[in-house]
Amino acid sequence: MTEAASRDPNVPDLQTPFLPRGKDADGGDYRKHEKLCIDDMLQKYCGEFGFWQLRHFILASLAWALEAFHTMVMIFADREPGWRCLDGAAGSGCYPEAKSVCELEPGSWEWIGGPGTSTVAEFGLVCGQKYKVGLVQALFFGGCMIGAGVFGHLSDSRLGRKGSLIVVCILNGIFGCLTALSPGYRTYVLLRVLTGFSTGGAGLCSFVLSTEPIGPTKRGIAGMSTFYFFSGGIAVLSGIAYIFQSWRNLYIASSIPSVVFLAILCPFVSESPRWCLIRGKLSKAMKIMTNVAKSNGKHLPDGVILALDDDVYNHESKVRSDGKTDSGSKEAVTGSVVDVVRFPVTRVRLFLAVAINFTCSVVYYGLSLNVVNLGTNLYLGVLLNAVAELPAYFLTAILLDRFGRKPLAIGTQWFSGLFCVIGCLFKWFGTLEVVQMICGVLGIFGMAGTYNLLFIYTVELFPTVVRNAALGCATQAAQMGAILSPFVVVLGGGLPFAVFGACGILGGVLAYGLPETLNKPLYDTMTGMEDGEREGTVV
Numbered sequence: 001m002t003e004a005a006s007r008d009p010n011v012p013d014l015q016t017p018f019l020p021r022g023k024d025a026d027g028g029d030y031r032k033h034e035k036l037c038i039d040d041m042l043q044k045y046c047g048e049f050g051f052w053q054l055r056h057f058i059l060a061s062l063a064w065a066l067e068a069f070h071t072m073v074m075i076f077a078d079r080e081p082g083w084r085c086l087d088g089a090a091g092s093g094c095y096p097e098a099k100s101v102c103e104l105e106p107g108s109w110e111w112i113g114g115p116g117t118s119t120v121a122e123f124g125l126v127c128g129q130k131y132k133v134g135l136v137q138a139l140f141f142g143g144c145m146i147g148a149g150v151f152g153h154l155s156d157s158r159l160g161r162k163g164s165l166i167v168v169c170i171l172n173g174i175f176g177c178l179t180a181l182s183p184g185y186r187t188y189v190l191l192r193v194l195t196g197f198s199t200g201g202a203g204l205c206s207f208v209l210s211t212e213p214i215g216p217t218k219r220g221i222a223g224m225s226t227f228y229f230f231s232g233g234i235a236v237l238s239g240i241a242y243i244f245q246s247w248r249n250l251y252i253a254s255s256i257p258s259v260v261f262l263a264i265l266c267p268f269v270s271e272s273p274r275w276c277l278i279r280g281k282l283s284k285a286m287k288i289m290t291n292v293a294k295s296n297g298k299h300l301p302d303g304v305i306l307a308l309d310d311d312v313y314n315h316e317s318k319v320r321s322d323g324k325t326d327s328g329s330k331e332a333v334t335g336s337v338v339d340v341v342r343f344p345v346t347r348v349r350l351f352l353a354v355a356i357n358f359t360c361s362v363v364y365y366g367l368s369l370n371v372v373n374l375g376t377n378l379y380l381g382v383l384l385n386a387v388a389e390l391p392a393y394f395l396t397a398i399l400l401d402r403f404g405r406k407p408l409a410i411g412t413q414w415f416s417g418l419f420c421v422i423g424c425l426f427k428w429f430g431t432l433e434v435v436q437m438i439c440g441v442l443g444i445f446g447m448a449g450t451y452n453l454l455f456i457y458t459v460e461l462f463p464t465v466v467r468n469a470a471l472g473c474a475t476q477a478a479q480m481g482a483i484l485s486p487f488v489v490v491l492g493g494g495l496p497f498a499v500f501g502a503c504g505i506l507g508g509v510l511a512y513g514l515p516e517t518l519n520k521p522l523y524d525t526m527t528g529m530e531d532g533e534r535e536g537t538v539v
Contacts, residue, residue, distance in 0.1 A: 417443075
């Protein structure tokens, strides 16, 4: 029996204009229905990185600058300002050549600019209380660690990517402004922990939201470009801190951009079509993809609909008995960290991603602390540190699609680890301090590239249904590394460089266990990933 004869002539079909109902150009039965996963639809019909993706990428990635504001504001707010002897006190209890105010008699000196310049001056966080400055930093990153896990789960489930980003901006604006009203140290610590909780989800939600609508061949370089917004935010913050010298005014000034982003820019940010698809919102996902195609100057045919990758791999296209495609809704597909651990493939990937993010964070934040404490102008120093990371992002982005994720992850970590080991050797011999400084800068250069790469790499290692949950676990591990890095720096001597070198080399070794994801599809479900691997589409 021929294919045309096997069809039911009583079932109405999709048809083109000017053709008889149910007939094609040759007079046969006309019915075409094509199911595509999002990556295939982007490549075939909508465009991988057109005007729509560019606009959406910029708007969503601006949230990285907000994370930079709320994270790095502590450098300026918690700084120890300069001091001077009171008139008539010089030589009698106050000595200008003293290295610390701890060597001076109380009442014989004053803070330059007054006690309102920083929390250190206002709350008396000097001498025996100096450890409290580091405690605030550690607890802030602890809040980030918790927030990354919570918002990673919420963005994969109920709230979605955009919904989670909106909540993050609201909380950041509220907690940031309330921090400026802190009456004492304990309240200040509590509000910084709460700010860390909300900040932990900012970059995570922004990254996934900005990269998921981009096609597979363009996603790598786009994902690598998100960190320009983070470094740019640090550079802008140094200017804001220079203008607002009071720590209370600085917290307000650095929190207002979150409110501005929420009110002005968020309405123009679209929800991720991938999230809509896995949550059963097929009509909304198709509407977004239609807008993508239209904005990019392309056309999405009526007979093409989105499908989860496991549907594409395992099922034939189906039409309801009334002849219409079921494009309105679909049962939601959900997942959590438990599902990541339950599947052997994703379990190994999660373990390696968590371990690598931890070691990378220890090196990155540890070396950053050493560079900041150079004794130079604080505002200029922070600005230069932010600018110095940009070449690493640029080079990594260029090499990403040429050499792949895996070789670059190994190479950048070993590059950083090598120069940390060299710095350790020179530190132990006590010679060539300039060489030690260069080794530290090169170590940061290499690890900044790794830090940038890990986001896009982690996103591509896991399917949509658990992607943010897995990325949240990796981010939590990175926050743990950030918490521990100040304690490594306190060791002094050549030990910090030795620890950083060991972490860099170990991270490169662990990266050997990860698969290459260059030009591979972003899978939607666990089943889709397994089916794709069986067909040889994933190493």
